[in-house]
Amino acid sequence: MKALETRQTIVAAADKLIYERGFEFTSFADIAQVVGISRGNFYYHFKTKDEILDAVIERRILDRAKMLDDWVEAGQSPKHCIANFIRILLMNNQKIRAYGCPIGTLFSELAKLNHPAVSGARDLYDLFRIWLVRRFAEMGRSEDADALAMHILARSQGAASLANAYPQEPFLEQEVKQMLAWLDAVADGATIET
Amino acid sequence: MKALETRQTIVAAADKLIYERGFEFTSFADIAQVVGISRGNFYYHFKTKDEILDAVIERRILDRAKMLDDWVEAGQSPKHCIANFIRILLMNNQKIRAYGCPIGTLFSELAKLNHPAVSGARDLYDLFRIWLVRRFAEMGRSEDADALAMHILARSQGAASLANAYPQEPFLEQEVKQMLAWLDAVADGATIET
């Protein structure tokens, strides 16, 4: 098999495992078993475990960036784009209940480990943050666009955390409804306390 | 030294380390070094590592329960009590920026590890949830007390997550202000979308 293919297969498997089990608890042996290659073969594709982490983060960034860009290029209104962002929580409902937010939980773990790749995880946050700021600015809220973006980011993170803690309750759906109502209010010119 | 003293010293050190580094990344050797006892001596006080985790969770529950009860017993109004809860974020500002929320990050990690003690971590959430429900009920919001409690819990979690991701920005203060404003609105009878 081509090296690039194998590499991508490894990254995909590592992405899934790191999401489900966390980075520190995902070993080379685990990934190798899922991919179906020998443990020793890893070091042909990745020199260190951190390299796999970097590749996984890059993969997540590219994946999310594409999703966000698709919404914009589909010609949807800024408000509709932000609503789509909020509804990500519903799209990934089951996984969030089981494993939490793929971005938040990764950042949290890397921050605790003082891991160098924490900056990459922050890039993931920045990707959404900057995208949201642009959408709010397009809605005519240039002055407080960043505050609005951070607010909705935080609420998404919080909703994901509690949905993870109480997976059997319909909490996520309620919170999404409230966030969409908040978005309506913002679109109607509601102010935000600063 | 008395066994109970040593045990409490160990639990206190483990609590701090587990908060700062995470459970899986805190080894017996780390805790032993901080406490100043030999690694082998651990197994006189705790038979397994999981026992230390249980003790740490119990310690956090007792600690938080005492704090919450103190507010109620001081005769503060329900609204004031909830405001105190919101301001926990400011009290622990620096630690939250550095390590995230002690409850949220612990739960997140244990959930990923499928660790049995995850139920204990959920008890920590429940402690705040039930306490908040009582306060909202005392404010005359019996019907939607749980929804209000979950909402403010989620926002606190989200605020802590983002403060951890952007520790150098004054985000936490802004979010606390918004949450207090929300509390004012709720006290004035504002409805919450369900």
Added chain:
DNA sequence: GACTCGATAGGACATTTGTCCTAAAAGTTG
């Protein structure tokens, strides 16, 4: 002072993990 028992120290042990090395297999090119 001798004895008892709770508390501690230090090390042994098996397991896991990240890392590295070497040889074989698979694929490509002449």
Added chain:
DNA sequence: CAACTTTTAGGACAAATGTCCTATCGAGTC
């Protein structure tokens, strides 16, 4: 087919970790 490169398998190795065992220390008691 032959020479060469790319890719893979399997194991070796050191370090770290959770666990367990045994000898020793120290305070209280007779």
